[in-house]
Amino acid sequence: MDSMQPLHDAPIPGMSLTAELGGRPWQSPPQYTTVDEAIDYYIQRMSTEEFSQQLESILELGIPVTTVANTVQLAGVMDGKHSVDVGMLVMPVIMEVMMLIGDAADVKYNTGLDNPEKDLTSDAVLAKIKNELKNKKDKKESTNEVKEEEVLSEEEPKGLMARKK
């Protein structure tokens, strides 16, 4: 039944053609064309205090390094910093730097390399969230019904012409 439901957050066919050609950052030539330049860019960015703190908190949450590295390099592609090819080559280096930051901060992190399936959100967790949402919805509906009933029962005819019970 779930598969029958439409995906509302998916892009509409042809949506990518709505912007002017070359208007998006990834449609123009990348800023860093070589692996060395891209690595320099990432290492400079990742060596800041702000980034380290954010990364530590993300790793502490149990989010795998592979996922974070992929997201970071994808953001680089979208910003027009480098091409997809360079991003792919740079990704293991980004992972290594992230693990170095994690080790330096003494954070127990999940590399995401041991068990790729671990990276997925388990069905049990999804079912639990779904149940919680359903319960909340049911509660909300029941309270609304009770309120409506109360309002209906409270409404008594008033005025001179009202019938007296």
Place this chain on the structure above:
Amino acid sequence: MINNPAIMLYKQIDGNLGSIKQEVKKPTMGLLSSNKTSSNKKYDENQPIVRAMKHMEVIRNQREELKNG
């Protein structure tokens, strides 16, 4: 994510990391010493993947130093 390329890429580079480590050769002197440079190297250092591996090796060494104290 199943389609996260990071896992495959990392494992691929990690597996080949040992092979790019250059053998330390003792400098030999004399007329009969070999004067070969990089003609018989397995990897071309100008290749992007080798550049990435080199960077990774440096960071890996730092990590290991940190772990070992």
